[in-house]
Structures are given as C-alpha cells and as structure tokens.
Amino acid sequence: MRSYKEIRGILQERITSQQWQPGDLLPSEQALSEEFGCTRSTVNRAMRELADAGLVERRRKAGTRVVQPKSHPATISIPVIRQEIENKDQSYKYLLLERLEALPPEDVRAQLGLEQNEKALFLKSLHYGDGIPQQLDVRWINISALPEASQESFADIGPNDWLLQRVPHPNIEHVFRADKATAEEQRLLQLQECEPVFTIERRTWISGQGITYVRLVHPGSRYRMATRSSATPTFN
Amino acid sequence: MRSYKEIRGILQERITSQQWQPGDLLPSEQALSEEFGCTRSTVNRAMRELADAGLVERRRKAGTRVVQPKSHPATISIPVIRQEIENKDQSYKYLLLERLEALPPEDVRAQLGLEQNEKALFLKSLHYGDGIPQQLDVRWINISALPEASQESFADIGPNDWLLQRVPHPNIEHVFRADKATAEEQRLLQLQECEPVFTIERRTWISGQGITYVRLVHPGSRYRMATRSSATPTFN
DNA sequence: GTTGCATTTATGTATATGCTTATTAATGTA
DNA sequence: TACATTAATAAGCATATACATAAATGCAAC
Structure with a gap:
C-alpha cells in the first residue's frame, strides 16, 4: 500500500523533473487515488503538504496547479x-x-x-x-x-x-x-x-x-x- | 462544532501566553478531544500543525511537549x-x-x-x-x-x-x-x-x-x- | 448576447478505526 | 541486587469514509 509520503514523493518528483510544469493542472484527487490505489484523503494529504511547501496551489473546483515560483524561499534559524x-x-x-x-x-x-x-x-x-x-x-x-x-x-x-x-x-x-x-x-x-x-x-x-x-x-x-x-x- | 483551526488557535494561545510553558506536557489527543468535543483526529491535525510550526514536539508514547526554542526562526523569500x-x-x-x-x-x-x-x-x-x-x-x-x-x-x-x-x-x-x-x-x-x-x-x-x-x-x-x-x- | 440560477465537481473538513512504535513495567536470570 | 529481556499499553500515525463548501460551468429565460 502506498503511503501519503510515497505519493507526495512521487508527485514532487514529477514536479521537479518538470514532467509537470508550472501552470499545469495536476490530476484530481479522485484520479490520483485511482492511479495509486488508495483513498482520496491519502492523496489529499500528500497534495496538501506540497501546497504547504509552496510547490503547488490549490483552489476548490479549479484543481491543483504547479506554482510558477517568483522567488527563492529560504528558511533561516538564527541561533543564540x-x-x-x-x-x-x-x-x-x-x-x-x-x-x-x-x-x-x-x-x-x-x-x-x-x-x-x-x-x-x-x-x-x-x-x-x-x-x-x-x-x-x-x-x-x-x-x-x-x-x-x-x-x-x-x-x-x-x-x-x-x-x-x-x-x-x-x-x-x-x-x-x-x-x-x-x-x-x-x-x-x-x-x-x-x-x-x-x-x-x-x-x-x-x-x-x-x-x-x-x-x-x-x-x-x-x-x-x-x-x-x-x-x-x-x-x- | 470546533474546527481544527480553532483548536490549533486555542492551543497556540495557551502556549504563547505561557499557560503551558516549555517542557510542559500537553494533554493527550484523547483528553483534548473530550475537552473540545471533537474526535481525536481533529485534535491530531491541530497538534500536528503546531509541531510543523515548531511550537511543540511530539514523540510516540511520550506525548506532546512545548518546545524550548534555541533559536529564532526566520523565513525569507528572496524575490527576483x-x-x-x-x-x-x-x-x-x-x-x-x-x-x-x-x-x-x-x-x-x-x-x-x-x-x-x-x-x-x-x-x-x-x-x-x-x-x-x-x-x-x-x-x-x-x-x-x-x-x-x-x-x-x-x-x-x-x-x-x-x-x-x-x-x-x-x-x-x-x-x-x-x-x-x-x-x-x-x-x-x-x-x-x-x-x-x-x-x-x-x-x-x-x-x-x-x-x-x-x-x-x-x-x-x-x-x-x-x-x-x-x-x-x-x-x- | 447577457444574466442568473441550478448543477456539477473538485477540494476542504470531520470522524471512525485499525496500525505502529516507544516507553514503562514486569519478569526472569546472573 | 543488578541487569537484560520481554510484554503490556499508551500515544501518536495513517487511512478510509462521509459530509460540507466553494467555484466553474452550462442551460434557460430574458
């Protein structure tokens, strides 16, 4: 059984490898859940985390699209x-x-x-x-x-x-x-x-x-x- | 009905207000779900997001604790x-x-x-x-x-x-x-x-x-x- | 055409439930 | 008594299901 992490990794790979390019519409949760043989919520979690990470953008009904990044993100931790x-x-x-x-x-x-x-x-x-x-x-x-x-x-x-x-x-x-x-x-x-x-x-x-x-x-x-x-x- | 966002907010408030201090053990998901009248998974999501944000640390069996921060986090976006x-x-x-x-x-x-x-x-x-x-x-x-x-x-x-x-x-x-x-x-x-x-x-x-x-x-x-x-x- | 409503559909949220694992406690042995 | 091993169990983790909500679309009335 595919876990949400595996699915997230696969989707991420497809995005970074540019198989899916910025602006492209990803398949629906429904479609992906069939592809991976899991439920929609498993796909949902994978996609939600990708969205949190800024790789994709999600809008109801409109679907999930690969983001065209406009900046380079950087997370810094300033130690004492x-x-x-x-x-x-x-x-x-x-x-x-x-x-x-x-x-x-x-x-x-x-x-x-x-x-x-x-x-x-x-x-x-x-x-x-x-x-x-x-x-x-x-x-x-x-x-x-x-x-x-x-x-x-x-x-x-x-x-x-x-x-x-x-x-x-x-x-x-x-x-x-x-x-x-x-x-x-x-x-x-x-x-x-x-x-x-x-x-x-x-x-x-x-x-x-x-x-x-x-x-x-x-x-x-x-x-x-x-x-x-x-x-x-x-x-x- | 309390949503996971409300719950997250309440927990966050208790942490920032120092009602719960660094090192303190938070109540279990079970306990909180009873307090808020929702299911464990709703509490789980709230706590998971707090953990993602670095406010708390979760360990199986050991429970969820407020983090003692050792650094100041900063997320920068470097635009073109x-x-x-x-x-x-x-x-x-x-x-x-x-x-x-x-x-x-x-x-x-x-x-x-x-x-x-x-x-x-x-x-x-x-x-x-x-x-x-x-x-x-x-x-x-x-x-x-x-x-x-x-x-x-x-x-x-x-x-x-x-x-x-x-x-x-x-x-x-x-x-x-x-x-x-x-x-x-x-x-x-x-x-x-x-x-x-x-x-x-x-x-x-x-x-x-x-x-x-x-x-x-x-x-x-x-x-x-x-x-x-x-x-x-x-x-x- | 254009407007507006109903429909469809994709994502968002909540809940139920079984699984995994880390810790503690119990047990056995040296 | 000290230590190692094992078992019990509490807690978080993961997935499935059900329902809610928003928004694009299509159709009909104007």
Whole structure:
C-alpha cells in the first residue's frame, strides 16, 4: 500500500523533473487515488503538504496547479550567539557594557508601543568567541511587559538567552543589512578600517505588546548566515 | 462544532501566553478531544500543525511537549531583483556585462560537480532601479545540465528570471554576508568609499546535479532583507 | 448576447478505526 | 541486587469514509 509520503514523493518528483510544469493542472484527487490505489484523503494529504511547501496551489473546483515560483524561499534559524560560538568549539565569554533605564528614542518607542514618557531598559553587551568579539548586542526591553527584567542584573546571562527562556514564543520581525560600522562599533568589535558589519535587527512582540527591540552587530569578516532550506522542502 | 483551526488557535494561545510553558506536557489527543468535543483526529491535525510550526514536539508514547526554542526562526523569500524593483515602482533596467564559456575556478567546479576540464557558462550582469545600480549578478551555469543556456544570449532577460522559468523548483543553498566591496564592485555599483556590500551566495541543484552558482552583490546602503515570519507561525 | 440560477465537481473538513512504535513495567536470570 | 529481556499499553500515525463548501460551468429565460 502506498503511503501519503510515497505519493507526495512521487508527485514532487514529477514536479521537479518538470514532467509537470508550472501552470499545469495536476490530476484530481479522485484520479490520483485511482492511479495509486488508495483513498482520496491519502492523496489529499500528500497534495496538501506540497501546497504547504509552496510547490503547488490549490483552489476548490479549479484543481491543483504547479506554482510558477517568483522567488527563492529560504528558511533561516538564527541561533543564540552563545550556542553558535560553542558549536564552533570556541570559548564563550559574555560582557555587559551598559545597563540603564531610560526614555528610548522615538522610533524604538513606537516599535515597542510605549507611552510618551515611559522608560525602558537599555542593555549593551558583547559576546566573545575565543576572546575575539563576535557580536554586539544593543537592546531595549519593554519593562511594562516584562517587569522581571528590572530585577535582573544581566551581569552573568546574556539578554538573548534570558529572553528566550522568559518569553519563548513571541512574534518576530527581522531585518538584515550590511552596514558601515560606527566609530563605537569599530572600537568594540575590533574592526579593521572599512570593515563592514552584518546587522540583524529584531523586534519581538506578543499579542500586540512589544517585548524587545534589538540590533545585533557582527563583524562582516567573521559572520555568515546560511540556509540549506531547499525549495524541494525538507519534510519530516 | 470546533474546527481544527480553532483548536490549533486555542492551543497556540495557551502556549504563547505561557499557560503551558516549555517542557510542559500537553494533554493527550484523547483528553483534548473530550475537552473540545471533537474526535481525536481533529485534535491530531491541530497538534500536528503546531509541531510543523515548531511550537511543540511530539514523540510516540511520550506525548506532546512545548518546545524550548534555541533559536529564532526566520523565513525569507528572496524575490527576483526585477520584481523587487518593480514592486517599489521604480523603473527596471537590465544590462549584460559579460558572457563567455570558460573553465570555472576550482571551488565553483566543485560546487557544480563538473568534470576536470568541463567548461561552464559565465555571466556578469547589472540590475538598475531608477537608473541606479541595485544588484550585480556574477554567475556560473552548468551547461551540461542546461544545454539551452548555450543558445540563450541573455541580452534581454536576466539569468535569474531565465533560470526561474527553466528550472522552477531546484534545491537551494544560500549564504548571506556583509563584505567589503572589491574595486570592481565599487565601480559597477557606484559605491562610496568604504560602503559595504550585502552579498547573497546561491547554489542550486536538482537531484545531485549542479545547476548554477551565483553571487548577488548589493549596495549596503540600498539593500535590506526582511522577514515578518513570526515564530507564532503564519498559518494558511 | 447577457444574466442568473441550478448543477456539477473538485477540494476542504470531520470522524471512525485499525496500525505502529516507544516507553514503562514486569519478569526472569546472573 | 543488578541487569537484560520481554510484554503490556499508551500515544501518536495513517487511512478510509462521509459530509460540507466553494467555484466553474452550462442551460434557460430574458
């Protein structure tokens, strides 16, 4: 008996091999269930997963069509810097540079959804791998949403680790950029003249309430972000 | 009647609100199906989708647990530069700078899986938005895998567009970096002194056979990559 | 022609049920 | 007592069936 995974694989193969090309209409669930000698729901599951993966598009009555991709998808997982360093078997060191409660600049205030005169927690910290600075973490935390943050010194634990434990499943928005390093960044990250930085800007919130806004700054020469996410998706 | 989507939403809410915390064991499908007054399979689908989204982990017999996330997930869709420019309502211009068949350097040869003395197609092209260079495309194409490429002049269509049509669903590997611009890049992209570039390196292949290896180079000051992919995933 | 309704049909959702497997507990043996 | 082996069983996994819903199509009335 053919399982839905086998069927999914067969359909996927027909699509990637271009036996079925973008725009083509796939046979109906009914027809495929007869071809494979299974029930319609088995085919349904196979096709639904292909649709989830973006290989096909389904519309009632209109049927299932191969998608003409308009972009290259990529799924990235941004690890906590400590892990990234430890995975490379480097020694990890964390250093808190600055910690204060203050009024954030207007753009951050908006991002976190704070009141006009509401203070937030500002943290600046450095993460070293084998003694070399790898990441500068400049961050605002909404203390209305996370009052415990006021009690935490962040002397021994990085704010990223702390937050990941405290607020495990927030909504996230990322922006990646290649920036010219500021003078301070150049000094802190021990950059050479003209060396660019790779910055990750992250905003997290939970049911509308802003949690944190952070700029992660990495030396361009020592940082890369990679994905192995194939368009031919990596099913479980 | 509760639908699997409602149930999924309720469970998701309980997780994000930390009513159920990382490591906690969720009730069994059986128990939840009784709570919600539906069958086990409806609950199963809800929980399966949460597992797909990475919010929970399921193990036979052991049950379903809330995941302790170790990283921030981000799903990016890298559009073809032409679209990206047109979406910003800028005028798009494409310019082919170089086209030749030659022996690729060793690293590219390995990436594409070519024979020792096998030639490949080399393309260098520029993409403008409103007359300003936005992307430099430096690329090798495996002509054994895509003999039609030899016939195509690429004078009028960008290699990215062409390939997306020709090989719509390849496997993909991406690397993102902030680089110092080479002298040539600085000239072609009209960069200021010390302005970094955001590079996307892409390798595509299909069932083991290399298709293309490309470096997409963007002016750091004019390029950003963003994701709105929340960890609280965007279900259909 | 054009509009509108009825029909058809393809996908979407829910439920019932048997299957598979991982864990725990029981049992036996050294 | 310690460990290995086996059995029981809880839990997720897979498929079949039934019903629901949306949308394209065709036909009829105008």
